[in-house]
Amino acid sequence: MSMNGIDISNHQAGIDLARVPFDFVICKATEGTGFVDRYCDGFIRTAAGLGRKTGVYHYATGQSSGKAEAEYFYANIKGYVGTSLLALDWEGGAVEQGPAYALAFLDRLRELTGVKALIYMSKSVCRAYDWSGVAAGDYGLWCAQYADSSPTGYQASPWTDDGGTGAFPGMAIYQYSSTGRLDGYDGNLDLNIAYMDGAAWDRYANPGGGADEPSVPVTAPPAAPEKLAVDGSFGPATVRRTQAYFGTVVDGIVSYQPESNRKYLYSAYAGCWQFLKTGYGPGSDMVRAMQRRFGAAVDGWAGRDTVLHMQAFLGVAQDGSMGPKTVSAWQSWINSH
Template identity: 30%
Template sequence: MNLKKLERRAAALALAAVVGIQPVLAGSYKLTIPSGYTSPFVDVQKGDWYYNYVAAVNSKGYIDGYGNGYFGANDSLSAGAALVMVLKAAGSGNIAATDSHWASGYADYAVSNGYLTRAEIGDLDGAMPRILVAELAAKALGLSPSQAKSPFSDVNDGYLTALYEMGVITGSTENGKTVFLPDKPISRAEISVIIWQIDRVHTYGKQILFQNTYYDILDGVPVNSYSSSYFSKDSNGYMTYNEPGVETALGIDVSVYQGEIDWQKVADAGIDFAIIRVGYRGYGSEGKMMPDKYFTQNIEGALAAGLDVGVYYFSQAITVEEAQEEAAYVIEQVKDYDLSYPVVFDWERQNYAGSRTQKVPSVSTMCKMANAFCADITAAGYEAMVYFNPSEGYSQYDLSKLMDYPFWLAQYNSRPTFYYDFDMWQYTSSGRVSGISGNVDMNIRFFR
């Protein structure tokens, strides 16, 4: 059997560096725009985009006004104010003045900790460039420079990129490009949002933001190191990835829903591989195992056309024993075929009344089911793989418990933004390929 066994990447480029503070909460937590705070400043009124942030960070003691009832939202942030606000939000506490300037103690603190030099700080009453504010924030939070490609077209700074990856800084858009304007002063309104985010990172540690929920970073799981700049569409509308040293293959996954397929036309259209549904477990409480009616026709047609072939089982298992039952079924069905691509555990929730997976099993059970399925598949001599979308990958599985098997990510974006590493990407469910009537899932597999 010609197996294309991929080794899991033992190391990958880190997209962000480690925060020196352990998260207070386990699992995930919600972060919303602050609410319930009241601004004491006459020039910060409800309806202003920065109102909630200014009110919140002022209540926390990180930001003050001018002493005359005014905040000065559009004023440039002074070096002294930047030092006080950023360092307090990052956990410095109150620092007494060391000379006549009210921010002098914070300046000494920043210099003694290696955050900024005296020359970089300059006049405490003068404006501080936003790139220095960013570097101050990153260093005060204990971040190391990120090695990832800068998201900004006008500056490449590892500390700034690390802050971007954590959602502390987002930048702005000019002429269709994301820019940071590193030498421009930052306004007091803008810093209020950044201070709110710095406080979040200091309080909870480094986490992943997905759909308004933050998830703890899993130890030992390689991170997504694919550079967005290497992804593009070719003349056929197929996804490509052109990083030097990385080979790819283009594929589809199909089931009875694609109907009759002309597999020779599919091969002639430039498709390299097909992942074919071998069967599924019923949605209802009985959970009866069913074959895909087109499995035999599809696998024999794809192999005859010269495609590399793998299979997937659409699981609705709720116990380890059921997952093993599914693996045994798959092994029996594929024993007469030459599989060169993985056998995939595809567990997906069905959220409707009567669905046996409306209530998702515990993370522990999900991992045990996936591992049991994949272990049996591997023991039979096939390559096993686990399929999930970002929500499932973050919340239903603990990926650190599945590291013996490659991951197949389903995320329908122009670029994959999932935090962790994966070996295959299902990038659309609405692909069009000659030989198939209607839409089809399309995938790209990576070989490093």
């Protein structure tokens, strides 16, 4: 039995996971000893709320020590231990440090969590180094190899060469495309097949199988959010709820909106919608996610086109102005999703 899934990071900011088909998602959490992916928590909470399997990974830089990177990863993912699969992303500059560095990471993480993480690497890296120490530690392999760069959907039997995986007896997860195309998202996605069922995934995440307490305190599954007041004001509560729904940063701020668009956003609460008097800036990830959902042009700036598509999506009068009736309809919609 197998499962289909994706791995994502800040590069997929604004993705609406509720619209994308997947059995599991593995999210970037940290990198080196100084970077935390701010989108990870929103992605994980959204996926967990959808009842999907989750995982978190650390992107190694090889610039300190395996132990130090493991401790940094652990410090930032304690709340996921016992519920999410853990993985080490071994590529880029870290590769030249060799398997000993990776093994130091995996062993230290196991000491801290009781979990044997997977290690991600390309098929060529599997065969270019002696991974016998890692394989002997029973650390599973998440392997990457692509047949080509052509866009593809999920594949039940993706191509792989017959050259083997070095010291590893096989693959737990296989990433077979970085140009995946799935309904609900208009960009490329990494596509993976996990050669396991949901129960096996849970055993990777929590080897105790639930019989014992998890190795560290875990974050309880998020409670159902409180209902928004249907008051027609796109204020802080509605902004935060919308951000949480789409898996973007939940800070209550709709950033970098051009002042010229304010006339289309009658019910936008000025205290949390950031209007720029000059220039345009990069726009808002939340707005980009909304535009994708409504089928509007995706630029991060909420203007007349966005409002018209929003109104069409909600089935309210299309006058191009985000007034109280439009916002109330959005609040009612998001309360039911």
